[in-house]
Amino acid sequence: MTPVLSPNTQAILLLTAPLIAGRSTTSSDLLSPGEYKRLARHLREIQRQPADLVSPDATEILRACQPVIDESRLLKLLGRGFLLSQVIERWQARAIWVVSRADAEYPRRLKARLREDAPAVLYGCGDMALLETGGLAVVGSRHVDDALIDYTMSIGRLAARAGSTLVSGGAKGIDQAAMRGALEAGGKVCGVLADSLEKTTMNREHRNLLLEGQLVLISPYDPSAGFNVGNAMQRNKLIYALADASLVVSSDVNKGGTWAGAVEQLDKLKFVPVFVRSTGESSAGLDALRSKGALPWPNPRDADSFEEVFNVPTPSTATSSQVGLSLFDGTPAVDATAVAPDVRDTVPVSKVEEEPSVPAEVDSDTRSSALVSEDPPLAVSNAEVPAGETSEKPLPEIVPAELLFSAVRALIQQLLTTPMKDAEVAAALDVSNAQAKAWLQRLVEEGVLEKQKKPAGYIVKQKRLFE
Template structure:
């Protein structure tokens, strides 16, 4: 991620962000997460992207979105270009980065797990690579005794020794103890904040850790936002979504953010294994979480046993669930560098950054991409041959672009069970027309897809027989039309 904001990110900020510069106040007309979700769906339906809302053809697009969001309201929000330029300057001076769901640099773990509920915009400071490393999420109550603080610090130190990222919320009590332990141990820490990102990042102690590459701070809320109970509750799912496993050190029963987040994880989201502290004095909250399916923490004492605890089967950022979040190969990415233009009332914008797919819109989670990425064929039960019988040469390692194509191929062929134009395929996959055409041309060359003319459209070869009569009749009709 760079300090340069993409046109799509600028448009999303205008619609959803308070743009608080210092002591400013938030606009009461901002789109809520639910409203922006509906708007994003509508834009995909009409084959547009957020940046188009401030393009020369914006009036027409805004009218097309009127059934979802009031046109005049969006116009007022999009007219805040000057305020946006001021706040961007403030963020850049403080080394605060901003990324939106429309950017390829958006954390893939969040998109894979939260899908359309992933925050439209994220703010942060520090090495964004930490956001893709997984690790252990440690959460707990704010008000705890010294014994629990010491216990939590030791967990953070063990995570550091094991070379695993520690993810927590930065709140007083358990969160800060876990983060302090990991940092003191020389480990890496990801803090998911509910408020005061700017103030926290400017703290001298934190600043040094940020510069040294030990700490990254992230928040879905404006860098100047103050504490809000609702925000603290909502950010909990981000902590779990960024991790490989989680540990609840302490929790009240049936109240508080720690309880709410853990219950949501156990009952609904189920992103990671939820462990609960199993030594020392228990609590009604921890006992209730165990009854809901939480597992007693096995209290690993060394690096190897700690690694075993975190060795849970969770989606990797490179497996099939992630395909579609950056559907550009390296050559195309080089041609789509965002400009530094600040959006105004009618600033022309490049149309090269469509909002990426959600996992529900991409290929199946069961597709064996992980095996392909390691150059190994998938092995089904009963199909294992002896080493003497399988002397096939090793498969070459696939490039990232080839991995993406191999995954998206199934999705395209599924779409082409009926005839579609390239623009329709692009809209369905939520990618640019140029990208869709490139994939379709490759499938045509590979003999997987047939290209039909007048008008140009595509159909999967496996479906050709189903459309044979229709294609033949269309050709006869065109011949008859030309003879008239």
Template sequence: MMPTLSPNTQAILLLTAPLIAGRATPSPELLSPGEYKRIARHLWEMQRQPADLLLPDALDLLRACAPVIEESRLQRLLGRGFLLSQAIERWQARAIWVVSRADAEYPRRLKARLRDNAPAVLYGCGEMGLLEAGGLAVVGSRHVDESLTEYTMDVGRVAARAGRNIVSGGAKGIDQAAMRGALEAGGKVSGVLADSLEKIAMNREHRNLLMEGQLVLISPYDPSAGFNVGHAMQRNKLIYALADAALVVSSDFNKGGTWAGALEQLDKLRLVPVYVRSTGEASEGLEALRKKGALAWPEPQDAEAFQAVFEAVTPVIETAAPTSAGLFWDDKPSVSASATTAMAADVQPLRPVLAVSKDRQNLPAASQAHEAMPASKTQPQNDKVIRAESNLGYALFSAVREVMQQLLITPMKEAEVGNALEVSTPQAKAWLQRLVDEGVLEKQKKPVAYKVKESRLFE
């Protein structure tokens, strides 16, 4: 199902997207990612959102944004409505969907891991749900010999037999080999493209796979955009952010996109464990990555061994706790793992750490903390443990209360709140009702939505 293009997403497209269907070159006035961050922050501070820029009485708001972006420039960008309608018609005819960070459908992994560095807009084709499934990111050089191509296809085949998705970049060489191996074995693949989404999605080879939910293709760049070295470098972080672990099959030393992307993960982002190929011909690039902290890929040959690799992976936790300065309206916050860890620090030890089952090991930290709190009906607990868990629950809800007051400056539905906090809808509903009972939120009807009470906005 294709998501509806929300008013906020339309406004963000007008401000940032080339909308190049029907014209040779994009507007030179488009907001850069940095400029968009600034305008998003400015709007949030005024308790407004991009969709408000499209209202009939938006002139005063545009003037209020002038200190950040020149008013006339905003007017020219927002005046591209006809060009946007042409682009939307073209995308819909090709089953291309568009989501922005303002939408509940936006991939939670990207929002949680990359935060305000997550692309403001994503274009895609295929089953969006695959973007939340994690899996193995496979990256490598474009120009490789037949032996490495076959090796990489085998990795994709084993991943498919193990029920693990492949995440890759769709480029020639290693990327396409990993994706092809998985797809031919009946596996599922998320492809993060740097260019030509429209052309690749229309390829006859891909159409059935896209329609059957075996493949999803996404790009942070206009579906008609051609190749750009900078775009190829920037999308690397999206590949890693969508995965649970990464394998570098081949890499030049100290040059190229594969090297830069892996180095960024090892030295800066640290979103997932990075492995390097450990068999076959030696590589200066791979050896250098090992010295910088990459792990030797254990070369699993069957589904069971492949699963064991993921079971041994320690989930990477996003350590940046949400702050009021970072809670843009479109950057819906989640309760960070570091926050829940800090809450638990004063009440340890509780009970022995619960083993995380295979289907729960990648749940967001807030969800895991909530699920672990209720006492087991069959497990005896003394008063100290009960008091400790009560303290943990209170601390967790205190953090949730603060985040939700920032989140609900504009009305949101129960499911949208659950999505933003990365918890189940029933849990979000329970928290929302508690805040309604406390007089913090008000519940609106038709449709049901929740919003901070006006009297609380400036407390």
């Protein structure tokens, strides 16, 4: 289903998108990702959202944004309504959908892992549900020999047989070989494109796969945008963020998009385990990635052994490199993976603080997770004991760690109505992978959660009859 273009998304497009069909706005006029991030924060601080910039009282709001973005520049961008209507009609005719971080339909994996660095706008074609299925990311060089193409296609076919989504970048060489192998074997594929989304979706071969729900193509860049080296580099983090594990089939050393994306994943982001090809002719690039912590690909031969690559723990970080809401920062914890509007774009902080409870009528799939357990937490009694007397029953030993875990238990139960891996839970709670894994293991031991294989992840244990 193609989501309706929300007022917030329309405003964000006017501010950040080139609207190439019109070709009347130079790239220097548009807000850069950093500028939009600052504007979104400022709007939140003044208890506004992007759609308010085109509302009847927009003049006052635009003036209030002057310290962040020049008012005349905002007015020029927001005045492109006619061009926007033209390009929307063009996208709709090609079944291209558009979502922004302010929309509930925005991929929750990107929100959870990239936070404010998730693209403000995402364009796509195909079944959006595939973006939530995880799977194996396969990346590599554009220029490789036939032997590596065949090898990569076999990886795609194995992923399809295992029922795992394949995620890649759609570029020539390794990317396309992996995707083709999976698609020919009847598997599901998510392609994260750096350019030419519109052209790619109009390809006859791709069109049938898109319509049948076997393929989804997305891009953070205008559907008509051509190739740009910087864009190709920046979109790499989206490939890793949508996956559960990754395989680098080939790479140069110290240059190229494949190298840059893998190094960023190993050194900074650490979303998923990074494997490198371990058979055939070696390369300086793969050896260098091994020295940085990449793992040798275990060369699974069947679906069961393929599933094991998703059980390798992701390297944990002491502190999250992403800025997000902490567990106990005075505001209700937000389920970063829930299909809910991004509070950075739509909900002022003060409003979150003023509304600690969630109305019963709000659907559980779209509300924020509050740190409230169905059972009240244990509390230390403050009742005074008369002088000279001692209490027969000592006060329960409630240590801060237990109070913390009581709240965490409730939050994790709300998160895991659908299977999630420990890395996803860590991203949602803004804690290290090691801490999330320890909490999850304890809940498994308590019988609250169970760890399943297909789809892989932790989920709330369902009580069976007469159990």
